[in-house]
Amino acid sequence: MSFTITIDKRKVLVDEGCTLIDAAADNGVFIPNLCYTRGKPCLGTCRVCSVRVNGKVTAACTVPVQPGMVVDVNEPEVAEMRKLLVEALFSEGNHNCPSCEKSGRCELQAVAYEVEMTASPFPYRFPKREREDAADHIFLERDRCIFCQRCVEHVRDEETGQAIFAIHGRGTKARIEIDVGLANKLTPEQVHAAAELCPVGCILEKGVGFEDPMGSRKFDVKSLRRRMLEGETS
């Protein structure tokens, strides 16, 4: 069943049961996000897709559309809030785009461009995070983890369904962990898929990088915005 909702003062037709973030994309309204992957269960961890729904701020990936819903996406105050969230993510980790293998394919970087971030107004924490490189084919650059939990929820051991990644600790002591035994069972294709799923350069395929020249990298070829509006999964 379809019904109408209002996004940025424009009435649009949406399908019942659809998540707000997808419904917006299907109607040409881009909402930046980092933890959500179209077609997979929502995580609601990053809050970067925050919008105002019926006057209340909420993450667009967590809300199913309802008839008569009034949504503000690009209203300046809401847009500024999303920008601050992205800026906080940069301050919280050690994100060194210039030398990062994921540059040009990194969703955090792409979202930062989308929200027109220049420099973070927050003091940088410069956390000390040890890298984890014990797995055969995965190099975990913890400096770049934004705790989106995509890997935790969506990368599983095929046989047992067990999680391969987990977040241990809380607050500033939180860190992403990897089950090396299970990770070593992943096929090269699965390792590649895990690295692609990571929105930043935290999960890296060992020894692989910089294969696409500048100008041909994922977001050089097609922007994150266009990809989302065309219904791509990430």
Add this chain to the structure above:
Amino acid sequence: MSRKLIIDPVTRIEGHGKVTIQLNKAKKVDWARLNVVEFRGYEKFVQGHPYWEAPMMLQRVCGICFVSHHLAGAKALDDMVGVGYGNGVQMLPAPEKMRRLGHYAQQLQSHVAAYFYLTAPEMLFGVDAPPDQRNVQGLIEADPELVRRVLRLRKWGQELITTVFGKRMHGIHSVPGGVNKNLSTVDRDRFLNGEGGLLSIDEVIEGAQEALKVFYGYHEAHRDWIDNFAVVPGLNLCLVNDQGNVDYFHGDLRVVDQNREVVEEFDYHDYLDHFEEATEEWSYMKFPYLKRLGREAGSARVGSLARVNVTRDYEAETPLAREALARFHDYNKGKASNATLHTNWARAIEILHSAEQIRNLLNDPDLQKEDLVVPHAETDWTGEGVGVVEAPRGTLLHHYRADQDGAMTFANLIVATTQNNQVINRTITSVAEEYLTDVDEITDGLMNHVEFGIRAYDPCLSCATHAVGQMPLIVTIQGADGGVLARRER
């Protein structure tokens, strides 16, 4: 009364440096030093990062010769994955020539900037000219047409860098074992024929010849000054090919003396067997020297002057540069030149040499080949690599190690300006002794002689101060009579 003269900062160089000259009561020079006061930490903070990101991070040490750092790092990575020159593997034609193309493009644009923007003002107006004239702005006012041509020449080199590396600065092209892109025929033709507002390669070569003419004119008018200003001893070091002539990208390291006789020649992977580095408490820049000869006799000059001193002949395919090199050697009667200002002559020769080499590469169909990476297996992994290239300012070495899991455990960068440290200090001392001794009034013009001497080396202090953790830190508090009141050493 003794006096201390300080030039801080030294201008028109890359990075921040300070010169201190101590004059005694008799108005003679006690000592003169280049103090490098910047402090950086690239070798330290690359540790723990994945090895394949190391050249991308370490090229950020410099905003001028990032291509050289990128390529030295890339050669080190080739060794680490087991398909480098250190493993006896010859790189495929397309990636080697693409790397060379980017390298020569950088040499062209970097030399043009150093030569015209930084040095030419003194050449055209004189070292004693007022500071407000002795700069690029003064050059524009005096000869706008020349500056316009220089800008287009530099732009051409910069565009070629952008095409090869994907960005104007700090691009990405080399990957372990090769490169990620070849040169399209569209781009090739753009640089050969000068489409889209660019010069053609023939116009670039004409511009390079103009640089030489500027020097010849300057030399004709000021022969005594150029030939006798800061003539300081030093060995000459550069990478050479099988014929013993400079190869900017790959070869053995050769050291020659004043008679251009070979003092030592060795595989650059054995650099540390031959060279040692001294440190001084007054500078963050080290002093490399040949172990066998010791610091005084074993310090070597690198860069343009060293390279033309070492090189007996260029390849037949670069006839104009070859002719210019022959003229240089004839003038110096076959000996190595120790005249600091001949560095500018050598730089002009190399602008032409780069332009001719680029032309030859652009006409080489290997650049359109599709085999871009030497395949390598996990079993090829060595975990250690050394890469050396001839950066515009001289010999540049990157030495990396990573553990079995791919995390960087060690990096050592020995850059051209560091190699030149001893010779630059000799130059400062020579200039100070010549121009600042027995002088009642130290004028701005006299002080500028010192800077002019340093500038001939086109030093890059940003590159040269990347080290952390190994240099002694000594703090000395001196009383008015020069006595030491307190001393702390780390």
